[in-house]
Amino acid sequence: EDQVTQSPEALRLQEGESSSLNCSYTVSGLRGLFWYRQDPGKGPEFLFTLYSAGEEKEKERLKATLTKKESFLHITAPKPEDSATYLCAVGNRDDKIIFGKGTRLHILP
């Protein structure tokens, strides 16, 4: 069964303290791995798509990487406005999208 596991469940960091969020996956025929940011009461906001092992993408303080079994979302020198839930999702060959449970990130000023 296809599965996405994110860790940690929650993470509290001081402003400027860099860290990484993990997304481990098992999937039948990876079509794409997606990272989203979700603020409370709002819809997820698209961040990155990764398709193949070794691929990396960056946007401001965020960098996403992909291996054959996991993806990392690295956050460098975070600010309080980076506080949100970060969701990882994979698309499989049956055209389904499976979401992980998310990591709740809280950046303290």
Place this chain on the structure above:
Amino acid sequence: DTEVTQTPKHLVMGMTNKKSLKCEQHMGHRAMYWYKQKAKKPPELMFVYSYEKLSINESVPSRFSPECPNSSLLNLHLHALQPEDSALYLCASSQPGGRASSYEQYFGPGTRLTVT
């Protein structure tokens, strides 16, 4: 324009009511989705429409009835809901062509549904 709009923002309905949720996108996307999200949980896929045809129904109860009148609109008709159906209902769309699971999705802000 990467906006997906949803109406209404909030909806309170009784268990005997019939209501509809609406979703609209003008990005030329040909795949559209309905998700259900409970508090502190990830979105759960309900339905996928690809080129205005229902391609995935994740064993959703028949009290939820989707409709895709054209390539820009997606509706979710609600009837005889239960209190446990209270949740945030999210609409999303993704690029045309290829397989829907290969493309990032753009989500609307959601409709907060409360069933009393």
